Amino acid sequence: MTVISQGRTAPFDLENTEAWWLVPRQLFDGETLRAGLALRIAAGRIDDIVPTGQAGMDGLPIWKTASLASPGFFDVQVNGGGGVMFNSDPSPAGLKAIAAAHRASGTTAVLPTLITDTPDIMERAVTAALAVAGSDGIVGVHLEGPHISVERKGAHNPLFIRPMDEHTLSAVRRLRAGGVPVLVTLAPECVPPGTIVTFSAMGAVVSLGHTAADAATTRAAIAEGARSVTHLYNGMTPITSREPGVVGAALDSDVYCGFIADGHHVDDTVLRLSIRARPVRDRMVLVSDAMSTWNGPDHFTLYDETIHLVGGRLVNRLGSLAGVHIDMATSLRRLVENVGISLEDALKMATANPSCLMRLEDSVGFLRPGMPADIVLLDWA
Template sequence: MLIAADQIWIDGGLQAGHAIETDGEVVTACRPLGGDTPDAYVPLLMSGCTDLQVNGGGGTLLNTDPTVAGIETIAAAHRKLGTARILPTLITDAPEVMEAAADAIIAAKGRPGIMGIHLEGPHIAPEKRGTHDTRFIRLLDDRTLAVLRRLRQADVPVLLTLAPERANPVLLREAAAMGVVLSAGHSMATAAEARTALDNGVTMFTHLYNAMPQMNSREPGMIAAAILSDAWCGLITDGIHVSPEMLQVTLNARPRPDRCFIVSDSMPTIGGPDHFNLYGMDIHVRDGALVNSEGSLAGAHIDMITSIRRLVRMTGIAPDRAIAMATDIPCAAMGFAPLRIAPGMPLTDLVALDDGLRLIDIPGTEP
């Protein structure tokens, strides 16, 4: 089948006048359409998204189901919504839960879409815990380093979010030397402390603006240090966690505009029911937001394709920039090779969008 598109994501940009050939399971060619008559047409074809912060999906939360089956359920839920690759994310929990999640990720290595693991906590600032449970917050320690070492010895990519001001710099450098990607988040760090963290191996900031002190004229804090650095910065673009104006400020102010990427911070409600349980508390979707009984945001109720669409609508940036923020840039942040539309690519890694950047079926693959 020959499928033409107004625009196709090729080599990191949208190009017109191209088409793909497919045998119904994989892409067999991506080439200029020329004078050929296509069998089908879609407005836009792109590689599936890569999401570095996926707490859950399909009714499953990694914290409560740290198993291979649980991870596969989460990945499958997001794949149906246009996300081809994920880092299943474990938020602050007991040490034995972290160890179980590490075991499951090692066992799931190589399965479709499962790229590694994101440990978001437990080494965070209690003042900026958000929905994380205070009982499990602790300083970076040898027990976590042992988990990180085991994951890296199994060649599993690891992203670790922590409050850098609460971590021993020696341990930070030790984790970085293993190849763990360190991200500052859920932190009270000052601008100076954030810059010191960058010198000690931190290369990323987790869901910028959220769970960190807000910048002002006399206390620029971690946010300003992040924006002015060349580090990678994740952003939740649901319009709830960060206002459209602040998204615009961030995208316009960064010295490296290619260092911001989208994360969903999604929970089990994506592809699942409208509520779930975390730390014994019920979390519900309310007006598009996930809120716990304390009134704190508890992750996000959004997928990556919807995040792309909202980012374009809220900020006016070009669709190709938003697509890059959900595909190539998060891959680069973790050192992954980007997904490319090329011969051999499974159609399950391909995404079709309409003129409004809404997900549609790829012709020939409808159920």
């Protein structure tokens, strides 16, 4: 059971209390923000949700708080944290350190993200994920590359970008055989026809990213089974007056769109317009895309190049953006205060929407009877 409290402590020992009541000022259950509800928590799970007046009638201890209670945040794109990059330390210890760095600010579920690298690094990452998935908030793994466009590579090393191969197919097969949820980011124009179908048949979720595809190719990939795009606007063809590109085709569809809300990777006005443009609600997914500097040192090494944190931006030696320095809680605040998204919708983007993307509604992103009591208490809301 995970209860993350920003500045508040329980009035009793949570670790040694088998069952108790949480009575927040407001409750967001993954769908609706409401007042007047209490949660009965037993053995680390939500046992019941009832009107506030019924809390404590069974004699169990009560934690009343002026905070808003929400499902813990679910971040499907986390490259690093706590001074650790998944690519640099593809080990169980490395994964646990990354998850702990983000759990400190309310992210209770993560997909550690391995960006384009060698087959050996991918194999080590798969082995590590199989060892720890399901613990410490490590829900699954996100393989971002290596089958992407050199033209839209971003910070990915072109030396490791390659055509679809048996290494990646085997890696995804191993993960799925072990019951580990997998998100795969690829460029549809860089893989053979049928690749998305193959991954989907394994139970992996396919996302389009780091791609130079046009709108027609994007629509074909969506029809083939792609469920999302990776960090909208970044690493993909933009909207123009005569060619919608990946961005336009994605926004005009029902796929999930992951996005970064740090104010650097997507302008707040553009983000606001994009959210309003969606034809289907609840298809926007907030991600941090965080690097190891979050809760870690102000620099790190990626592909033998040192990246520095300067004025809130991660930049390489040329001064170009080379990663993200933010967490989900800060991103959520920016969504509400800077972008102008309602708190309820913003919370969905950080909890329920990524859960639905990954088809994990029964275990992550919602507060329902029978589900784990992975709860974040928001004092600023």
